[in-house]
Amino acid sequence: MLKWLLTISEKLIKHSQRNIAGCLVEPMERADAKPISLEELNKLREVAERARKNVIRMLFYDQSIHVGSSLSSIEILTTLVFKYQRMAESHLDRDWLILSKGHAAPALYAVLAEKGVIKESELWKIQSIDGVLQGHPETFIPGVDMSTGSLGQGLSFGLGVAKGIKMSGRNGRVFVIMGDGEQDEGQVWESFTQKVARELDNILVFIELNGFQLDGDVESIKPKAFLQAVWRDAGWNTLSCDGHDFASIVAAIEEAQKARAPTVIFASTLRGKGFKPIENSKYQRSSPDDARKFLINA
Amino acid sequence: MREAMGKELARLGELHQDLLVLTADVGDSTRASYFREKYPERYFNVGIAEQHLVDFAAGLAAAGKKPVVVNFAMFLMRAWEQMRNTVARMNLDVKFFATHSGYSDSGDGSSHQSLEDIALTRVLPNFAVVVPADPIELVKALPEILAHRGPVYMRTGRDYSPPITAGLEYEFKLGKAQVLREGDDVSIVGAGVVLWDALLAAEELRKMGVGATVINVSTVKPMDEALIEYYARKTGRIVTVEEHSVIGGIGSAVSEVIVKRYPVPMRFVGASTFGRSAKSQRELLDYYGINSSSIVKAAMEVVG
Incomplete structure (x- = not known):
């Protein structure tokens, strides 16, 4: 157990020194690397690996899905859905999951399929006329809390839900996942600067820093080194984590929960994580042949 | 119009405990501020941030x-x-009370005037679009609009509000049009303050021996198709009038019904380009020819 804790701490320290996408990632408290057992960690890993494979497998059925962005989100989604998201009869007492970067829908679907919310057979009908799963999330799909797809809208909506829950004196929380390219949208500024946000302790935002947007690398289009400082100065509790390392993600969420303040976690991730033909590049897709090779070797 | 809207909203706040009012830093101009005074905890100014x-x-x-x-x-x-x-895609219960529409923000000029909003909102699935004729109808409409589940866009002006429905007894229902005046030769169909000009035109036409029906389609969407068809059949000609672009607005909505159910000759009175600054909304309506004399002219064209 001690050895395991040490490993996690080392990882966190190592991570804290990395300079990702031009952002100096802030160091994280060692003491926070606590509440996950090895057993649970392994379970999350297994879920994520299956979901990752299933996203890549979806390439056989539709070659236009955003694989790169999806693979960037797998571990964060897995952690939220399998460890933190609480379900309740009332929509005001459960936790909402908003994929503001809606193009990562395949990752959401794959994780929800692992959870049993979506039938696995539906995954193979993604974007088909006779399937349920749309190219971007729609609320008629089980497990989807907001119809997204056009960037920059998830946080405004999430803040509305979180405030509505608070006004009703209920316990639900709201998780919002955004991308770094998405931060280009003016509406993001409109939303996180709103005074109401500062009074909420039931909203948790992830911003994935994978360094790429549709046409290229984030730094050459709109450098974002200022992001964390700006969110912090706007009144947000800002944390960071390695978005592919469960211990790091969990540590950050635990820290967020202690803070009792609106929190944003800057998660360093890789576009196309684990799928070599497109990993850490602007490319979203690869051939079914590449997918086949990956699945055989995996 | 904004006075009536602000006051009625503040009054209805008492009946609907879940009613919230939100604005983007135009609380005073829109009179949403009346609600703020009564229910500060249910009022949100999100700053100048419309999205x-x-x-x-x-x-x-x-x-x-x-x-x-x-x-x-x-x-x-x-x-x-x-x-x-x-809002539309998720069919959410959000109401939009849009003030200062048409030329009603006369002084501020074309950047603040709105001649495209009916076209833009009526095209949205799940949306209803309401254009009250005057403050009396607005007060009738508000409880109905709030009782409706789903998005509604209600379009009002600023201050200019001739008494179009004064003295008329009717219940406001979403999707129901009202006949303001009966006549056999032509139907004048419109919504909002321009119905005042429609009534003036009908009176002018009467003097010329032409009977005009005036129809208030305060619910632009869903349109009262049965009533429109009935009067198309009865009068055989239609003139539409609106303080809005003739492309995509009320005239277009009426013509969509007519073409489908009972085609008759039509004319469209409305805006064809941006507005400009002036001292009053009335001045602009006359300047751009959205008034009784244009309606009479259009009616005489179809009556022949």
Whole structure:
């Protein structure tokens, strides 16, 4: 157990020194690397690996899905859905999951399929006329809390839900996942600067820093080194984590929960994580042949 | 119009405990401020941030609240995509009370005037679009609009409000049009303050021996198709009038019904380009030919 804790701490320290996408990632408290057992960690890993494979497998059925962005989100989604998201009869007492970067829908679907919310057979009908799963999330799909797809809208909506829950004196929380390219949208500024946000302790935002947007690398289009400082100065509790390392993600969420303040976690991730033909590049897709090779070797 | 809207909203706040009023820093201009004075905890000024305004309201609606977004019609158009992609797509119970529409913000000029908003909102699935004729109808309409589940766009002006429905006894129902005056030779169909000109035109036409029916389609969407068809059959000719672009607005909506159910000759009175600054809304309506003499002329063209 001690050895395991040490490993996690080392990882966190190592991570804290990395300079990702031009952002100096802030160091994280060692003491926070606590509440996950090895057993649970392994379970999350297994879920994520299956979901990752299933996203890549979806390439056989539709070659236009955003694989790169999806693979960037797998571990964060897995952690939220399998460890933190609480379900309740009332929509005001459960936790909402908003994929503001809606193009990562395949990752959401794959994780929800692992959870049993979506039938696995539906995954193979993604974007088909006779399937349920749309190219971007729609609320008629089980497990989807907001119809997204056009960037920059998830946080405004999430803040509305979180405030509505608070006004009703209920316990639900709201998780919002955004991308770094998405931060280009003016509406993001409109939303996180709103005074109401500062009074909420039931909203948790992830911003994935994978360094790429549709046409290229984030730094050459709109450098974002200022992001964390700006969110912090706007009144947000800002944390960071390695978005592919469960211990790091969990540590950050635990820290967020202690803070009792609106929190944003800057998660360093890789576009196309684990799928070599497109990993850490602007490319979203690869051939079914590449997918086949990956699945055989995996 | 804004006075009536602000006061009625503040009054209805008492009946609907879940009613919230949201604006983007135009609380005073729109008279949403009357609600703020009574219910500060249910009032949100999100700052000059219309896109956020709409999606924040959408989130509140998803959490079971009844948000009313109050803003200038023109500035809401800036958040049309949010109205489409979040509110309409999720069919959320968000109400939009758009003030300063048409030429009613006369002094500020074309940047603040709104001649496209009916076209932009009626095209959205799940949306209803309401254009009250005057403050009396607005007060009748508000409880109906709030009782309706789903997005509603209500378009009003600023101050100019001739008494169009004064003395008329009717119940306001979403999707129901009202006949303001009966005549056999032509139907004049419109909504909003321009119905005043429609009534003046009908009186002029009477003097010329032409009987005109005047129809108030305060619910532009869903349109009262049965009533429109009935009067198309009865009068055989239609003139539409609106303080809005003739492309995509009320005239277009009426013609869509007519072409489908009973085609008759039509003429369209409305705007064809941007407005400009002037001292009053009335001055602009006359300047751009959205008035009784244009309606009479159009009616005489179809009556032949």
